[in-house]
Amino acid sequence: MYEEFKQLLVSKLEIDPDLIKPEANLANDLGINSLELADLVLYCEDEYGIEIDDDALQSFITVNDVVEYLSGLVSGK
Amino acid sequence: MKKFTPRPIDRISSVEELVYSSAERFGDKPLYIYVEDKEQHTFSYNEHKSSFDALRAALIDLGLAGKKISLCSDQHPDWITAFLSVIGVGGVIVPLDRELQPEQLSGFISITESEAVFLSEREYKLLSPYFDSLPLLRRIVIIGARPDAEIEDERVILFDDLIEKGKVKLSEGADPSACASDVKELACILFTSGTTGTSKGVMLSEYNLLFSVIQCCRMVANTEKDVFVSVLPIHHTFALTTNHLAMSYLGGTTFMNDSLKHTFKNITEVKPTCLILVPLFLETMDKKIWDNVRKQGKEKQVRALMKASNAMRKTGIDMRRTLFSGILNAFGGNLNHIIVGGAPLDPEIIRDFDAFGITVVEGYGITECCPLISVNPFKWRKFGSAGLVADGLEARIDEPSDTGDGEIQVRGGNVFMGYYKNDEATKEAFTEDGWFRTGDIGHIDKDNFIYITGRKKNVIIASNGKNVYPEELEEYLNKSPIIKEAAVIGRKSDDGVVITALIYPDKDVAGDVSEKELYEKIFSEINLINKGLPTFKHITAIEIRDSEFEKTTTRKIKRFLLK
Numbered sequence: 001m002y003e004e005f006k007q008l009l010v011s012k013l014e015i016d017p018d019l020i021k022p023e024a025n026l027a028n029d030l031g032i033n034s035l036e037l038a039d040l041v042l043y044c045e046d047e048y049g050i051e052i053d054d055d056a057l058q059s060f061i062t063v064n065d066v067v068e069y070l071s072g073l074v075s076g077k
Numbered sequence: 078m079k080k081f082t083p084r085p086i087d088r089i090s091s092v093e094e095l096v097y098s099s100a101e102r103f104g105d106k107p108l109y110i111y112v113e114d115k116e117q118h119t120f121s122y123n124e125h126k127s128s129f130d131a132l133r134a135a136l137i138d139l140g141l142a143g144k145k146i147s148l149c150s151d152q153h154p155d156w157i158t159a160f161l162s163v164i165g166v167g168g169v170i171v172p173l174d175r176e177l178q179p180e181q182l183s184g185f186i187s188i189t190e191s192e193a194v195f196l197s198e199r200e201y202k203l204l205s206p207y208f209d210s211l212p213l214l215r216r217i218v219i220i221g222a223r224p225d226a227e228i229e230d231e232r233v234i235l236f237d238d239l240i241e242k243g244k245v246k247l248s249e250g251a252d253p254s255a256c257a258s259d260v261k262e263l264a265c266i267l268f269t270s271g272t273t274g275t276s277k278g279v280m281l282s283e284y285n286l287l288f289s290v291i292q293c294c295r296m297v298a299n300t301e302k303d304v305f306v307s308v309l310p311i312h313h314t315f316a317l318t319t320n321h322l323a324m325s326y327l328g329g330t331t332f333m334n335d336s337l338k339h340t341f342k343n344i345t346e347v348k349p350t351c352l353i354l355v356p357l358f359l360e361t362m363d364k365k366i367w368d369n370v371r372k373q374g375k376e377k378q379v380r381a382l383m384k385a386s387n388a389m390r391k392t393g394i395d396m397r398r399t400l401f402s403g404i405l406n407a408f409g410g411n412l413n414h415i416i417v418g419g420a421p422l423d424p425e426i427i428r429d430f431d432a433f434g435i436t437v438v439e440g441y442g443i444t445e446c447c448p449l450i451s452v453n454p455f456k457w458r459k460f461g462s463a464g465l466v467a468d469g470l471e472a473r474i475d476e477p478s479d480t481g482d483g484e485i486q487v488r489g490g491n492v493f494m495g496y497y498k499n500d501e502a503t504k505e506a507f508t509e510d511g512w513f514r515t516g517d518i519g520h521i522d523k524d525n526f527i528y529i530t531g532r533k534k535n536v537i538i539a540s541n542g543k544n545v546y547p548e549e550l551e552e553y554l555n556k557s558p559i560i561k562e563a564a565v566i567g568r569k570s571d572d573g574v575v576i577t578a579l580i581y582p583d584k585d586v587a588g589d590v591s592e593k594e595l596y597e598k599i600f601s602e603i604n605l606i607n608k609g610l611p612t613f614k615h616i617t618a619i620e621i622r623d624s625e626f627e628k629t630t631t632r633k634i635k636r637f638l639l640k
Contacts, residue, residue: 035361038340061604
């Protein structure tokens with residue numbers, strides 16, 4: 001899931017792959033704002049057939065937070 | 078010489094007139110389109126009037142007329158009905174930010190002595206453990222979608238049931254207007270930040286709100302043909318007054334965005350003619366446009382077209398909607414203009430949108446002014462200006478410097494009454510001759526356009542237009558044992574404002590650790606704090622210092638020395 005999410009960050013938001021690390025802060029290290037994150041989340045919902053709670057968006061601080069959340073939902077399907 | 082004449086729209090005397098007059102003129106036209114239980118619904122101007130009357134009758138019957146009532150939910154037509162109805166029965170409505178933590182919400186319900194609260198099911202579930210600590214709370218009204226399971230609490234009533242109850246009362250002859258109060262009395266309290274300790278409650282009268290609504294209607298160019306997608310939080314005065322109250326008075330139809338995730342999809346599908354936004358959205362839209370253009374390898378071509386199109390416009394030929402239809406279609410194809418406020422916007426983005434055929438109208442406001450202070454008229458925009466001082470408001474610059482810059486002070490019918498239970502802050506907010514000190518630094522040109530150049534207050538303006546009060550974040554930081562002293566500032570960067578914590582650590586608590594380990598320890602504390610905060614308040618950078626902050630004689634950190 002980490003590699004897939006990393007690819008998504010590169011292809012959708014054109015983020016330098018060298019900057020993407022599990023502990024990277026979405027806002028500070030990667031410059032992703034809440035709207036871009038919401039847009040990415042919508043893409044993940046379509047891609048993996050899952051539904052991500054709006055409130056969860058607020059708890060995503062690092063790349064790993066998103067990856068763990070997505071992994072949990074996908075494995076629980 | 079260009080000039081602007083405000084539209085001749087008469088002032089209105091009450092929220093009742095606002096609702097009745099709109100229903101009379103626009104009848105069965107949809108006021109709102111909204112999503113509930115994944116289905117799309119419409120809510121007409123007539124339905125709005127009918128709900129407004131019924132809810133007022135029900136509130137009177139429950140003995141809630143004239144009382145303070147809190148309101149917290151995502152945007153929904155019930156939210157607007159509740160907001161206006163409480164004011165319409167002489168009460169005080171307290172709209173709360175649904176991104177706050179339940180203990181913070183409960184704190185605001187408590188300090189405002191609210192006797193009832195309107196909540197959606199989500200907020201009800203979050204707040205229910207706190208209800209027993211709120212002895213004054215008599216009624217809890219669930220708004221929006223009907224809850225899945227029955228709620229066993231005799232204080233709870235569903236909004237729809239309350240409306241039915243009100244309709245029965247009306248059929249028995251109840252007068253919904255019976256408890257309307259003087260429009261200059263307190264009608265609404267809006268809190269400026271997240272904790273009861275640091276937040277100030279902005280007190281607004283019905284007169285303040287209606288003055289601002291009509292001021293807005295006079296200054297903008299919108300009509301009943303306009304379609305909006307409302308994306309900003311509804312308790313935000315910019316969204317509330319401009320989109321939900323003023324545009325409904327002008328007869329527009331608003332689609333209530335059901336999720337931040339669906340924002341762009343909804344904009345494409347609903348095909349709005351106008352959007353009311355904060356800079357964050359425009360920055361993201363602009364970035365998306367250019368990312369797509371680059372992916373298609375057409376950047377040079379698009380830039381050349383923009384140049385050619387701008388040259389053609391100078392000769393009176395406007396081909397933008399044809400030349401840039403691909404870009405415009407991503408926003409539905411009908412988007413004509415965007416009203417933006419809440420934070421400064423990069424003029425380059427305004428030029429980009431202008432070149433594509435979307436006029437960006439920048440304005441300036443502050444909650445204490447309900448919020449409108451100035452806006453660029455549609456046909457008389459000045460780049461870099463926060464706009465022409467709004468109709469009915471006076472603005473002046475206090476003690477201008479050589480460049481003409483000084484604190485912007487205003488006076489007029491939309492200026493608030495004072496801060497709730499905080500005489501000291503109220504006194505500080507006004508000059509001796511009654512002008513409101515905005516805390517913003519700027520100048521005013523000969524045409525009465527405002528230019529903002531800085532800020533006097535500590536508040537950090539996030540690019541989503543929301544205010545971040547350093548004192549609130551410092552309160553959280555200072556609770557951490559590893560942090561001896563903390564100060565929060567907004568550092569400007571290419572991507573906007575970075576909320577940065579300046580930390581003086583307690584090395585005794587931290588123990589014998591390397592610099593890197595200390596940084597990681599503090600950052601993990603900050604991540605914990607961030608998890609309890611809305612995204613726009615997240616602290617995203619820290620700077621560790623070796624010495625204490627310099628302080629005043631009253632032991633307050635000298636903020637002006639912080640860099």
